[in-house]
Amino acid sequence: MARIVFDLDGTLIDSAADIAAAANATLAEVNAAPLSVDEARGFVGAGAVVFVQRMARARNLADPAALQPRFIHHYEAAVTKTVIYPGVETALDALGAAGHRLGLCTNKPGRPTQAVLAHLGWQDRFEVVFAGDTLARRKPNPAPLQAAFEGLGEGPKIYVGDSEVDAETAERAGVPFLIYTPGYRKSPLENLPHTAAFDDWAEVPGIVDGLL
Structure with a gap:
């Protein structure tokens, strides 16, 4: 897994x-x-x-x-307007049920990260959470992403993001990168290194299976 x-x-x-x-x-x-x-x-x-x-x-x-x-x-209090993208929770549930180990690596500071996770009821959704101030360095430095993988134990690595920063982080870490195309990306998709692109979260479990 x-x-x-x-x-x-x-x-x-x-x-x-x-x-x-x-x-x-x-x-x-x-x-x-x-x-x-x-x-x-x-x-x-x-x-x-x-x-x-x-x-x-x-x-x-x-x-x-x-x-x-x-x-x-x-x-730290800005959580009430945030929405989960369609299909995310179903995809995360499917990945977890399949035995995959799930982590979070964000540049959002720690306290706002924990506030929004609590608001969404996601306090226990991820085994590890690395925020923008968890380490001295943040993405696109690969250190927090690598630390998140280490915290999840053994097995193949996959990173899922949406932006130029995420693409660079994955490339520097040497891991497969899945990019969610409706996210906050500003550059053309073809300009960003990625293993697979998707616009529907229902696709993700199948993409993961295809990489393993």
Whole structure:
């Protein structure tokens, strides 16, 4: 059986509306114009520090570091608008029932990650959870992904994500990569290294079987 690690935002859940709400609560405190959900979605992927830097640049704010604690404060409570992508839970149930071991590796900070997992009732869904601040390095550095696989024991490795960061992480870790095409990706699919692409979570158990 395989060890399968998943990205979170843009892969398993669409959290862009909540991230935009946290950003806009932060921007309101400095009298800056709000982000649209599409803007926020475009800034996601490289972790909260980079998100705030991109947000500040978009609003011509000179000191992103000063905004970081406020953004995290709002981000920790931003769960109510997040939705699970269709078919995700059925696919995860099928993979677990088949004996695969499931983990999570996200650049979302730890406390917001745990908050959204609790909101979704997913506290026990994954055997290991590596967030953006679990280690000193985050994706696309392969260290957290490799640590997640190590935490799942032995067996073939598969990583499932949606973005440029995820594709680079998988490539650097030397593991097969499945990309969810409706996620937060900004580049053409053909420009990203991947083993398989899917737009329907019902396909994933079959894709996994085909790799083993």
